[in-house]
Amino acid sequence: MARTTVDAATAPPGSGSAPDAGGRRLPRTLHPMAWWIWALALATAVSRTDNPLLLLLVLAVLGYVVTARRTEAPWARGFKYYLYLALTVVALRVVFRAVFATGITPRDHFLFSLPHIPTPDWYAGIQIGGPVSLEAVLSAATDGLRLACMLCCVGAANTLANPKRALRVLPGALYELGVAVTVAISVAPQLVQSVQRVSRARKLRAGPTKGRRAFRSIVVPVLEDALERSLRLAAAMDSRGYGRAGTATTRSRRVTGVLMLLGMCGLCAGAYGLLDATAPALLGLPAMLAGALLCVAGLRLGGRRVTRTTYRPDPWRLPEWAVAGVGVLSAVLLYSNLGYDAAELNPSFYPLSWPTLPLTPTLAILLAGTAGVLAPPPSPDRRGQAT
Numbered sequence: 001m002a003r004t005t006v007d008a009a010t011a012p013p014g015s016g017s018a019p020d021a022g023g024r025r026l027p028r029t030l031h032p033m034a035w036w037i038w039a040l041a042l043a044t045a046v047s048r049t050d051n052p053l054l055l056l057l058v059l060a061v062l063g064y065v066v067t068a069r070r071t072e073a074p075w076a077r078g079f080k081y082y083l084y085l086a087l088t089v090v091a092l093r094v095v096f097r098a099v100f101a102t103g104i105t106p107r108d109h110f111l112f113s114l115p116h117i118p119t120p121d122w123y124a125g126i127q128i129g130g131p132v133s134l135e136a137v138l139s140a141a142t143d144g145l146r147l148a149c150m151l152c153c154v155g156a157a158n159t160l161a162n163p164k165r166a167l168r169v170l171p172g173a174l175y176e177l178g179v180a181v182t183v184a185i186s187v188a189p190q191l192v193q194s195v196q197r198v199s200r201a202r203k204l205r206a207g208p209t210k211g212r213r214a215f216r217s218i219v220v221p222v223l224e225d226a227l228e229r230s231l232r233l234a235a236a237m238d239s240r241g242y243g244r245a246g247t248a249t250t251r252s253r254r255v256t257g258v259l260m261l262l263g264m265c266g267l268c269a270g271a272y273g274l275l276d277a278t279a280p281a282l283l284g285l286p287a288m289l290a291g292a293l294l295c296v297a298g299l300r301l302g303g304r305r306v307t308r309t310t311y312r313p314d315p316w317r318l319p320e321w322a323v324a325g326v327g328v329l330s331a332v333l334l335y336s337n338l339g340y341d342a343a344e345l346n347p348s349f350y351p352l353s354w355p356t357l358p359l360t361p362t363l364a365i366l367l368a369g370t371a372g373v374l375a376p377p378p379s380p381d382r383r384g385q386a387t
Contacts, residue, residue: 027377030069032161033169034320034375038327039157042368045331046149049345053357054365055145059086061369062149062156068372070159077192082155086148093144098132107351108133135349142349165314183233190229194222252301259298266291322374326367333364 046058063079070076098114114129167179198221270288273279334345340358347355 029071029162029165029314029378030160030323030375031169031314031316031320032163032166034316034323035161036157036166037324038368038371039153039160041324041327041331042365043150043153045334045364045368046146046153048331048334049361050142050146051345051347051355051357051361052142052145053355054345054361055142055149057362057365058149059152061365062152064369065372065375066156066159069375069378071162071378073162076159079152079155079159082152082158085155086152089148089151090141090144093147094137094140097136097140099128101127101130101132101136104131104133104136108135109352110134111137135352138352139349168314179237191222191226194225198222198225256298256302259294259301263291263294263296263298266294319374319376323371326370326374330364330368333367334361 042058042062046055049055066079070079101114104110111132111134113131116130117128119128163181195218198218202217266287268291269283270285270291273281273283273287274285339360344356344358345361347353
């Protein structure tokens with residue numbers, strides 16, 4: 001009997017999870033939900049701290065994991081744009097803090113002064129312009145850095161997870177919304193590809209590649225390509241019955257909407273009850289559990305009208321558990337306050353002092369960075385191809 005072998009580069013996604021004969025892990029695409037759980041858990045950990053050293057460490061961990069496990073797909077090339085957006089957020093936060101200053105004390109370190117604009121009495125407490133201190137700038141930069149880290153966490157998930165494969169695991173009731181989100185995420189990478197393709201074609205034709213003439217000659221083919229792609233997508237979605245009601249009745253759609261609305265209200269009330277210590281006990285965890293149950297019931301009822309078949313389903317194996325687990329564990333460690341002082345997570349800049357680097361939160365963030373090792377490597381030949 002002839003022996004059959006499977007090449008790692010041509011094996012179906014998810015088929016390679018065990019080491020080969022040489023002890024190496026076979027490349028495969030990690031389950032997209034594992035990356036999203038890891039990224040959202042890390043963003044939750046970021047929301048716990050204002051320590052700039054920990055925030056910079058989070059950015060370093062994100063950069064390492066994205067560099068180690070990203071593919072060559074179009075959506076995997078956009079992490080640098082999230083970094084640009086993060087820098088813009090920090091810069092805007094500093095500018096707003098400098099313009100809408102709250103005054104300066106004699107103990108603050110003076111940096112510069114902006115022209116002061118008098119404000120009426122009802123606008124007391126905030127002044128436009130005036131002296132700006134180093135403490136105010138550093139505090140604003142740290143606040144912006146925390147939001148920037150959250151944006152980069154979402155950008156890492158978009159970079160590492162295949163959006164088309166993530167669409168498979170959505171509940172049937174959210175299928176249409178998931179398709180819309182997937183199309184929206186894919187627009188920017190496809191436009192970048194179109195611009196690069198048109199630019200290469202112009203270089204081959206010895207046309208101008210810079211200046212206004214080159215810009216005008218590139219924009220028209222890119223828009224034409226985008227229009228053709230939109231028409232093809234619309235025809236494909238129409239042929240697959242996208243947006244049709246199917247066997248769902250008017251009553252079932254109304255019941256699904258009511259369940260989802262009540263469930264979301266329950267989740268909001270439960271979140272408020274957990275955050276507010278003075279709220280009644282029933283407004284906390286019981287309301288959140290009731291809202292979650294109503295949402296699940298609405299999703300189950302709404303998913304009955306969507307019939308889908310799956311070809312080559314994504315497996316959930318040990319690497320998925322490991323990647324999702326290290327992300328959740330890092331968030332738990334930063335919220336547990338075990339082995340460190342909670343004040344070290346939110347250092348004060350008044351008076352100005354160098355922040356400390358607590359050991360346990362540092363190890364928790366580094367633990368999240370092990371996802372770059374725990375995740376299987378992407379395929380060297382078919383990296384990131386949509387299936």
